[in-house]
Amino acid sequence: MSTNQSAVAASETRGTGRFTALAVGLLVSVLGSTFTGFALGVWVFQETGSAAQYGLTLVMNFLPGILVSPVAGALVDRWSRWSVLAASSAVSATVIFILALLHTAGLLEPWHIFLTIAFQSMVRSVQVPALNSVVVLLVPQDQVARANGMVLMAQAIGGMLGVAVGGLLLVSIGLTGVLLIDCATYLFNIAVLLFVPIPRPPRTEAGTAGAGKLLSEIRQGWRYLTSRRGLVALALFYSALNLCVGYADVLITPVVLSFASAVALGVVLAFAGAGMTLGSLALTTWGGPRRRIHGLAGFALPLGLFLCLGALRPSIPLIIVAVLGFTFCSTIVDGTSRSILQLEVEPDMQGRVFASFSMVTQSVLCVSYALAGPVADHYFEPLLAEGGALAGSVGAVIGVGPGRGMAFLVLLLGLLMLVCAIVGYLVPSLRGFADRPSRAGAGDAAGPAEPAAAAVPAANLDAAPASASASDR
DSSP: HHHHHHHHHHHHHHHHHHHHHHHHHHHHHHHHHHHHHHHHHHHHHHOOOHHHHHHHHHHHHHHHHHHHHHHHHHHHSSSHHHHHHHHHHHHHHHHHHHHHHHHHHOOOHHHHHHHHHHHHHHHHHHHHHOOOOOOOHSOOOOGGHHHHHHHHHHHHHHHHHHHHHHHHHHHHHHHHHHHHHHHHHHHHHHHHHHOOOOOOOOOOHHHHHHTSSSSHHHHHHHHHHHTTTHHHHHHHHHHHHHHHHHHHHHHHHHHHHHHHHHHHHHHEEEEEEEHHHHHHHHHHHHOOOOSHHHHIIIIHHHHHHHHHHHSSOOOHHHHHHHHHHHHHHHEEEEEHHHHHHHHHOOGHHHHHHHHHHHHHHHHHHHHHHHHHHHHHIITTTGGGGGTTTTTTTTHHHHHOSTHHHHHHHHHHHHHHHHHHHHHHHHHHHHHHHHSSSOTTTBBBBTOOOOOOOTTHHHHHHHHHOHHHHTTOO
């Protein structure tokens, strides 16, 4: 191995090590946030006795971040990624600490929590695209999928353990104690960042277009996304999957509780978390399919099949298999779509593109969350009630009674996912975009473009002198 090759290999190793440290910090932070999210939801319901106000906490967790995401993405591309990540952790720690003080003083009100959740949603709208765009700045391009697997694993493990432990912590140390633990996790994340210099992305023609005015930069992000057929196809494909996933997320609880106990529901949800963890572990070790269309449409096919499987019979073992496979496959699809955006979009455009992409796909998810309950209750449950319109036909296959109408809706969603997967394979812009070798900025409306000259490999970015990297903080 030549001296230059040795230097590049050492640089890649340092970059991967730094990203691993970021993933550890993210895991700890997700744990704390899950503790807090669980505890605040329980507190609101116990204080108000209102399911509507509890539901409002879920809406506030999504909607504000969706609304400000275009501005957030433009700000991420303006500022250094290190500053965004450090500042977002510091601000979150401060807000949670103020909540802890209010609770200790006996002054905490539900509106404080709604405001905090909305504020945290807006903070995440800046933090998430910054974290996603850091991947290509720290790890080699051939390790991007594995790096995304590490991020998804941190989120899956943190969420699973957080839900399992959150209730115990709330009972043993109270809401104030849980909030202070969350503050400590943010401080830990900041401490990790102090040892992880993150270089600025190279400037490109696409990234500097419209520079100077925030509104122009926001428009540039939307133009970039909408002028490339491959990105538009990816956004539509992912939005269609999110439509189905949102309904399934909402309906899994009432479907299980319609014939089984809350303990059984807990087991089902635990296996759902296990599926996410196994999927992220597979991405971390394997890297995903070599042809990315297989990571998208290829894994969307079993997504639909697992949804159909879980709806066939009111059986806990059957549903466990379904949710385990469903969350495993959905994690692969998620990681693959992130990798495509990271490798095909210029690094200094990724904040805006990720934010615009997220606004589209998360809006669909939020709408499906809002519609799932009313659609199931008013239209599908009556169809498969005793004596319902479909009791003698569909009911002969999947059963009749409480919850079977919702199961029928899940079955239809599974079939819709199968159609989406087949269409994904047939759409040339999606198939071609996902199959091409990594090239930032390729795939505009006129057809495949040449690789952007300024898209410097991550290893070269990381090879910059330490003093230069540190100055980018």
